[in-house]
Amino acid sequence: xxxxxxxxxxxxxxxxxxxxxxxxxxxxxxxxxxxxxxxxxxxxxxxxxxxxxxxxxxxxxxxxxxxxxxxxxxxxxxxxxxxxxxxxxxxxxxxxxxxxxxxxxxxxxxxxxxxxxxxxxxxxxxxxx
Numbered sequence: 001x002x003x004x005x006x007x008x009x010x011x012x013x014x015x016x017x018x019x020x021x022x023x024x025x026x027x028x029x030x031x032x033x034x035x036x037x038x039x040x041x042x043x044x045x046x047x048x049x050x051x052x053x054x055x056x057x058x059x060x061x062x063x064x065x066x067x068x069x070x071x072x073x074x075x076x077x078x079x080x081x082x083x084x085x086x087x088x089x090x091x092x093x094x095x096x097x098x099x100x101x102x103x104x105x106x107x108x109x110x111x112x113x114x115x116x117x118x119x120x121x122x123x124x125x126x127x128x129x
Contacts, residue, residue: 006036055106065113
C-alpha cells in the first residue's frame with residue numbers, strides 16, 4: 001500500500017473517497033483522495049491508478065493559490081487559442097526559470113503559484129500593450 005505524507009505535519013495521509021471531501025458533490029464521490037484531517041490538506045489521485053497523487057497535499061491557502069495560478073495560466077492554452085497546452089507549459093517553465101518537466105502547478109507551493117500569476121499578468125500586458 002502506498003503511503004503519502006502530509007507536507008504540513010509530516011504525518012501519513014489517509015486515502016478517502018470523494019464523498020468525504022466533497023459531500024455535496026455526488027459526481028465526485030467515486031474519486032480517491034489523500035487527506036490529512038488535522039491540516040485539512042488533500043490531493044486527488046490519478047484515475048485508474050493505484051492511488052497515485054495528482055500533486056502535493058494542499059491546505060486551504062495552497063488550494064486558493066493553485067486556483068489563482070490556473071485561472072491566470074489556463075486561458076493561455078484554453079481560450080486564447082495561440083498555444084497548445086504543452087507549448088504553454090514550455091513558455092511557463094521558461095518564464096519561471098525551471099525545467100519543463102518540473103513545471104506542474106499541482107506540485108507548486110504558494111510562492112510558485114504567485115510567480116505563475118505574475119508571469120501570466122506580465123505576458124498579457126506585453127501582448128496587449
